Amino acid sequence: MLGFLTRTRGKSRMDVTDILAWAWLILGTLVIAIPIGWAFLSSFKPEAEINSFPPTLLPRAAQELVIEGYDDPLPAYAWTDEQGQTRTVGLVRRIGLKATVVDPESPGERLSVDAGSIVKQTAIRPAWSNYTEPLERFAFLTYLKNSVFVTTVATILTLVLNSMAAFALSKYRFRGSTTIFVLMLSTLMLPLSVIMVPAFMVVVGLNLADNLWGVIFSTVATPTGVFLLRQYMLTIPDDLIEAARVDAASEFRIYWRIILPLSAPALAVLAIFSVIWRWNDFLWPLIVLSSPENYTLQLGLNAFQGQFTVQWHYILSMTVVALLPVTLIFLFLQRYITEGVASSGVK
Amino acid sequence: MASIRMEGLTKAYGNLEVIHGIDLDIEEGEFVALVGPSGCGKSTMLRMIAGLETISRGEIAFDGEVVNAMSPxxxxxxxxxxxxxxxxxxSVRKxxxxxxxxxxxxxxxxxxxxxxAARMLELDAYLDRKPKALSGGQRQRVAIGRAIVRHPKVFLFDEPLSNLDxxxxxxxxxxxxxxxxxxGTTMIYVTHDQVEAMTMAAKIVVLNGGKVEQVGRPLDLFERPANLFVAGFIGSPRMNLYDGRITGTEGGAARVASPETGELLVPLGGVAAGRDVKIGLRPSHFAVGAEAAGSPLLLEVDQVESLGHETYLHGRLNGAETTTIVHVQNHLDAAPGDRVPVRPRDGHIHLFDAQSGLSLGRV
Amino acid sequence: MTAFDDGYPPPGRARPMSAADRRDRVLEAGMRLLEWPFAQLQRLIGLRRMPWVFVLPNMALFTIFVFVPVLLAIGYAFTGGTELLLWNRPFVGLENFSRLLSCGSYLDPASCELDLFWTAVFNTAWYTAFNATGTLVVALVTALVLNRLTRGKAFFRAIFFYPVLLSPVVVALVWKWFLARNGLLNAVFADLMGQRTIFLLEVLWSRFWVVYVSIWFHMGFYTLIILAGLQAIPRDIYEAALIDGTSRWRQFWRLTLPLLMPNLLVVLVLLLIRSVQVFDEAWVLTDGGGPGTSNTFLVQFIYETAFATDVRLYGLASAASVLMGLALLVLTLVQLWLGKKAEN
Known part of the structure; x- marks a missing residue:
């Protein structure tokens, strides 16, 4: 029955366990894809449609016709005349059971027809304004800039500082190196929630409260990054460093010209993770940043959705913007990420 | 080019001393091999000369200038x-x-x-390749090339051939x-392979347990090993060594006996009867077969390694336990089970004190 | 070899400059600029102290933002008042702890002085229980299914892992919309039940969806870890079992599960550690722990006590942090112990 839990390979025909396994995979894929896909499709719906129930699948909007002699575009209707022929016409007005329409082929002529003989025409049309308006009218452009700034600067600093520390901890034996390493490792599991208050005090004490640098500086010295890079650098033969010393390279040159290029795979993994961490950070920025002009995208999104009137068409579009970079990174670097996670247990 | 002088060179890791006060002079332009079994301290010594290991005590001087504090x-x-x-x-060029x-x-x-350097080592065609795209021999030449381009005063080689076929x-x-x-540059060459040392170096330093056992020209080490260790280390196949004893003295000569060799009369003075000795006979220093006809020593052959132009006989002398190897120029018709008469060549018998291991002389 | 008395053959002519050479020269010049301060330092302090120069920047930030706060956290827990700076705060001894722990009955949050804290404790407890077991089971099954795939493994692994990379706010909003009054789920629900439900405003439904979303969000990570454990089991064991005619059901219980057990235990403890810290996605999804306090968890209590009320009770929040930290410490030690046991 539950034999699908065991593994076998190389069978020739499908059996019950295969069917159950595939059912699980397909179900799982749907469970993951549907909410995201639904949010994505909905983000293109105009305000009127997003609030209608039952919902439609695709973003639709009333079709309009530009007809000579009319200043504004007219809503498009399909009119079926007495002969049973269907034409597209523009609706001028509707009074009771009678509607006045105009045929775009003969713009001068107004027709009075039965209201029952015309059907409103809609077309799939994404509401791009959902995306442009929050950036223009609300502060989302600022949030976006802040997020990009924090992510970029923090990632660069993380790579530089962590790789320097990892270099020292992997390629030198010096008094205190083990102490430092153990100290860092012991905080690997330490969650922010335990040191929220004193960490905030430190930020206030350094005059970095409500400042993007307060978010950046406190996140760059990641023990995870140092650990990951150190483990990788341990695999670089020490001979190379000695050869470089014989070659009159300064210690910095050894770091820059030998260690960094050879650690590229590990640096790439850390860079990917750092970008994702900093882009997605929520609780710490929530504590440090208080004025809206300093909000990151995540904070801005949260603040915006908490407002009294919930404007889902804007929220969803900005949600898509927030998940886009991570999704692109994942699409292109999927293999690095899953293998990095599997081998290091880092998340 | 530089001459190198080491005085009381000592290396200790905490309480563990691995190099015990070595004194050594290397002349300008000399090719010196440091040879010894693994763990003898030869690589550590080289790395101290290079400046990759700190010097615990003693000093190293290049051309009379102490370099202890200098970087490589x-x-x-x-x-x-x-x-x-x-x-x-x-790339190779880089x-x-x-x-x-x-x-x-x-x-x-x-x-x-x-x-x-590329021309000297025939690397011109590979200058723009990465090391990964080179064969073992080519990589080795790049490593040498990297050493050459700096026009160094001293070349140091740390077992450079051990990764080659x-x-x-x-x-x-x-x-x-x-x-x-x-x-013509001074070269110091570390190897565990005595054949490399013998064939390349002008001077060999035999190291064991962090001490110098003997320094000398290759042939000196082969012909006059100062002690049992050098005797066993230099020469391939190894010297045959037997436990023996001085059984008597007659004027300037002594009688030495062991189960393997029987009693031998050798011209050796200054030894007392009853002293325990080791008798050393190199495989190539036996007269074999017709040449040794009439010798009371018989080699009971266990195994014959015939290489065509030379033959190695593995067997037991006089029925004793220890295995003896005998080297014969040219081909020798022998089969396992044969008893072949052999005789140690005069003047090629090495005697060592059993206690100290020091050489008593070659007789 | 007559002109060169050092024995080296005469030098060849220099190569012409290529574009790559020019790029190298620019890079080299840039590197020299960065190298300069380090090289000066190295001249000054010597090679042996250089590693300190390399660890120092990282260590400084680490000390300031992680290590000092860890030490201060305990200090805060024993002080009162609303001042943020530790040295301005009056020492109150164990008062914060005694307030947190004063209860008529520990089984009834309403009887406690700080009923919100105990509500949060209980909420966190049930969340942790359901989330940890749920995630473990789902991740285990998914890992087993993925492991037996011969084709499409990388594809499905990626699909299941993708949500892990999303931000908690994004996940919460995606689901909030999915569960909204006009959402997709209600469209199906209305069809089947004849009426719509506002899922996140009903106590049981909201608790269900908080756990569900959490499993949805994080299971991919644990799947990967379990999958790595499964792949570490040598294949020939199964081949031997196949030759012995062992049924697949037995293979799972007698081979896979025991061999995977160390891995699963570590995953379970990791899950417990992470579950206790639940905050972000649940907070956004439930509009701050609602309905009422049905989804108010410990971290939310700490955050709101310290930062989101007019009277900022840093001492009380820190005392709660310390209690939570102790619980996490115990779990971490268990994990280290399990990890060490798994190695042997």
């Missing part, structure tokens, strides 16, 4: 590592020029030196000696 690059040395330690992300760039040398000069090893051995002749 200040000492003007070059080193070829056992693993070659080629920078895997740099591998060669890296050290010169670090010295802020002019580009024209760098190019000239790289070109010259047998054929390439012989060929590279020749190339390194040729290089030494051409450049």
């Amino acid at each position: 690059s200040e000492r003007g040395i070059s080193m070829v590592f056992q693993s070659y330690a080629l920078y895997p992300h740099l 591998n060669l020029s890296f050290g010169l760039e670090n010295l802020r040398m002019k580009r024209a000069e760098i190019d000239a030196r790289v070109a010259e 047998a054929k390439l090893r012989v060929q590279t051995r020749g190339e390194i000696t040729r290089l030494h002749r051409q450049l």
